[in-house]
Amino acid sequence: MCEKCGCQTGMGTKPKVIDVNKSLFEANEKIGEQNRHHVERMGAVAINMISSPGAGKTTLLEATADALKDSVTFGVIEGDIETEKDAQRIRAKGIPAVQLTTGGACHLDASLVHHGIHELEHIVPGGRLDIIFIENVGNLVCPAAFYLGEHKRIVMVSVPEGSDKPAKYPRAFIGSDLFVISKADLLPYFDFSVEEAISEARRLNPSIDVLIISPKSGQGMDKWLDYLSGILK
Amino acid sequence: MCEKCGCQTGMGTKPKVIDVNKSLFEANEKIGEQNRHHVERMGAVAINMISSPGAGKTTLLEATADALKDSVTFGVIEGDIETEKDAQRIRAKGIPAVQLTTGGACHLDASLVHHGIHELEHIVPGGRLDIIFIENVGNLVCPAAFYLGEHKRIVMVSVPEGSDKPAKYPRAFIGSDLFVISKADLLPYFDFSVEEAISEARRLNPSIDVLIISPKSGQGMDKWLDYLSGILK
Numbered sequence: 259m260c261e262k263c264g265c266q267t268g269m270g271t272k273p274k275v276i277d278v279n280k281s282l283f284e285a286n287e288k289i290g291e292q293n294r295h296h297v298e299r300m301g302a303v304a305i306n307m308i309s310s311p312g313a314g315k316t317t318l319l320e321a322t323a324d325a326l327k328d329s330v331t332f333g334v335i336e337g338d339i340e341t342e343k344d345a346q347r348i349r350a351k352g353i354p355a356v357q358l359t360t361g362g363a364c365h366l367d368a369s370l371v372h373h374g375i376h377e378l379e380h381i382v383p384g385g386r387l388d389i390i391f392i393e394n395v396g397n398l399v400c401p402a403a404f405y406l407g408e409h410k411r412i413v414m415v416s417v418p419e420g421s422d423k424p425a426k427y428p429r430a431f432i433g434s435d436l437f438v439i440s441k442a443d444l445l446p447y448f449d450f451s452v453e454e455a456i457s458e459a460r461r462l463n464p465s466i467d468v469l470i471i472s473p474k475s476g477q478g479m480d481k482w483l484d485y486l487s488g489i490l491k
Numbered sequence: 492m493c494e495k496c497g498c499q500t501g502m503g504t505k506p507k508v509i510d511v512n513k514s515l516f517e518a519n520e521k522i523g524e525q526n527r528h529h530v531e532r533m534g535a536v537a538i539n540m541i542s543s544p545g546a547g548k549t550t551l552l553e554a555t556a557d558a559l560k561d562s563v564t565f566g567v568i569e570g571d572i573e574t575e576k577d578a579q580r581i582r583a584k585g586i587p588a589v590q591l592t593t594g595g596a597c598h599l600d601a602s603l604v605h606h607g608i609h610e611l612e613h614i615v616p617g618g619r620l621d622i623i624f625i626e627n628v629g630n631l632v633c634p635a636a637f638y639l640g641e642h643k644r645i646v647m648v649s650v651p652e653g654s655d656k657p658a659k660y661p662r663a664f665i666g667s668d669l670f671v672i673s674k675a676d677l678l679p680y681f682d683f684s685v686e687e688a689i690s691e692a693r694r695l696n697p698s699i700d701v702l703i704i705s706p707k708s709g710q711g712m713d714k715w716l717d718y719l720s721g722i723l724k
Contacts, residue, residue, distance in 0.1 A: 310543045311631050311660060312652025339632065341658050362662065364597065364632035396659070397632050398544050399572065399597035418651035418674065419545025425574050426629070427544060429595065441651065 286404055289368035293407025296375050302332075302387040303489055306408035308430050310423075311396030313416040314440040314473070316344045318482070319391055321473035323351035325483055330490070332389040333382055335374035337366040339395060354381050365400040366392065368407060388490055398423065402430040410489055416441040421451040424458035431462045436469065436485065443475040519637055522601035526640025529608050535566075535620040536722055539641035541663050543656075544629030546649040547673040547706070549577045551715070552624055554706035556584035558716055563723070565622040566615055568607035570599040572628060587614050598633040599625065601640060621723055631656065635663040643722055649674040654684040657691035664695045669702065669718065676708040 297304045307315045319334055326332065334355040336344040345357035356377040358370050371392060379385040392408060394401040402413075413434040415423045418441060424431045431437060437459045439452065456468050469485060471478035530537045540548045552567055559565065567588040569577040578590035589610045591603050604625060612618040625641060627634040631648075646667040648656045651674060657664045664670060670692045672685065689701050702718060704711035 310545065310629070310652075311656055312543065312649075338659055340661055341655070343655055343659065364630070395632065396543070397597070397630055399628065399630050400633065416545075416651065418649065418677075419543075422574070422576055423544055426571055426576065428573055444651075 283403070286368045289372055290405040290407040293368055293372055293375060294409070295407075296372070297390055297407060297409075300375075300379060300386055300390075302390050303409040304390045304392060304407055305489070306392045306394060306401075306406050306411045307414065308394050308398065308401045308411065308434070309396065309414035309416070309440075310398045310419060313396070313414045313419065315393050315396075315414060316347050317473050318414075318438070318440065318471070319348055319353075319393065320351055321479060322391075322482070322486070323348070323353045325479065326486070327352060330388045330486070331382075331386070332391060333378045333387050335366075335371060335378060335390060335392045337370070337393060337395045339363070344393060354378060356381070360395060364395060364397050365404050366394050366406060367404050371406045389486065398427040398430050402427075402433055410435045412436045412438055414438040414440050415455065417444040417448050417450045420449075421455040422458075424455055424462060428462050431459045431466065434463065434466060436467045438482075439468070439470045441472060441474070442470045442477050443472040516636070519601045522605055523638040523640040526601055526605055526608060527642070528640075529605070530623055530640060530642075533608075533612060533619055533623075535623050536642040537623045537625060537640055538722070539625045539627060539634075539639050539644045540647065541627050541631065541634045541644065541667070542629065542647035542649070542673075543631045543652060546629070546647045546652065548626050548629075548647060549580050550706050551647075551671070551673065551704070552581055552586075552626065553584055554712060555624075555715070555719070556581070556586045558712065559719070560585060563621045563719070564615075564619070565624060566611045566620050568599075568604060568611060568623060568625045570603075570626060570628045572596070577626060587611060589614070593628060597628060597630050598637050599627050599639055600637050604639045622719065631660040631663050635660075635666055643668045645669045645671055647671040647673050648688065650677040650681050650683045653682075654688040655691075657688055657695060661695050664692045664699065667696065667699060669700045671715075672701070672703045674705060674707070675703045675710050676705040 309315055334348045336357045339360050342357045345355040348355035356374045358374050392406055411434045413430045459466055469478055469481050471482050542548055567581045569590045572593050575590045578588040581588035589607045591607050644667045646663045692699055702711055702714050704715050
């Protein structure tokens with residue numbers, strides 16, 4: 259009972275799902291490890307991409323397809339709550355893509371991605387790829403809590419979102435290997451401090467790499483492709 | 492066991508938290524109703540604002556403070572995972588603001604907002620307000636599932652995010668009264684179809700109102716203020 263107004267809020271009580279969540283997370287970690295081994299058997303590395311809706315994950319993958327189509331083979335697992343829109347955009351670039359729709363859930367989990375890996379393996383000639391990109395549901399919060407079996411995790415913030423985002427959404431930065439600042443062509447038009455964004459990200463995660471890119475203007479795309487080459491070595 | 496590769500994924504099994512979630516949602520609805528009555532006793536209406544990170548919720552509230560400070564009294568309950576940044580921005584406009592930090596959780600729930608209402612009531616002279624804005628955690632997914640006791644729910648999408656967002660994040664639109672397209676001053680520079688955004692939103696929710704606004708250029712701000720007056724009548 260609320261001590262202030264007497265109503266039955268259960269204020270201050272912890273939700274009762276903690277233990278269930280704990281075992282769910284543990285189960286998820288285990289399946290994530292299996293996904294990782296599965297991806298490695300395909301000769302690939304997996305990259306989990308996390309951002310807000312509309313930060314530019316699909317646009318970056320489209321540009322990556324244009325740049326790498328003759329040198330690197332990759333496939334994409336698209337996570338969305340609804341629609342096949344993102345997978346259709348990727349397929350239009352000649353890249354194999356599997357659409358996972360979560361039917362309401364706010365993140366991908368390892369079990370769903372396990373399905374996606376099987377499906378991707380099935381549609382790729384010989385079942386072999388260099389890279390599997392996993393484009394998570396557009397959400398800067400929940401996906402950060404679920405390991406999918408990725409070798410690298412990327413968190414992306416677009417310039418219009420604002421440079422305060424690392425401080426406000428810390429978990430996504432703590433758990434990521436690379437912080438991509440996207441839509442960099444918009445930097446002259448927005449009050450976005452690259453310095454603030456990077457220093458906050460590095461305060462949370464001192465070893466996080468940073469790239470500032472714009473698939474539209476081409477800025478930083480060479481460094482992005484170098485980053486991918488580095489992972490494949 | 493996965494039928495395809497034999498690994499122990501538990502593929503296809505439903506998470507075991509369904510019943511727990513159901514009772515959590517029921518408890519949340521009940522506290523939400525109490526919040527609503529509490530807000531009404533303060534003479535106010537409550538507005539729950541939902542969007543992706545960086546869509547411009549705080550900026551709209553800052554502009555609303557400038558426009559209404561002599562005619563309407565309002566307070567703000569800010570929901571964030573971490574930091575007091577948004578509440579500080581609102582207080583700088585002379586508006587009472589309470590910061591709720593969820594400590595990792597991806598949404599506000601009714602119990603947390605109940606705390607916020609008490610705190611706001613405490614800092615407002617006489618405990619009376621015309622409007623309480625509840626700025627939810629930046630997330631277009633999870634906040635849509637939690638009724639906070641609001642009289643109106645607003646979903647906001649900014650132009651840089653793209654006009655496919657209603658189709659991709661349906662629940663936020665199904666449950667909202669007003670769809671705000673923000674950062675409208677950027678329409679000339681982005682491939683954002685206002686027609687697509689509105690028609691998808693109305694396909695999901697035929698009675699949803701729509702406003703196209705830019706606090707920066709002033710576009711649509713008169714209609715936004717009219718909308719608020721209409722709620723107060």
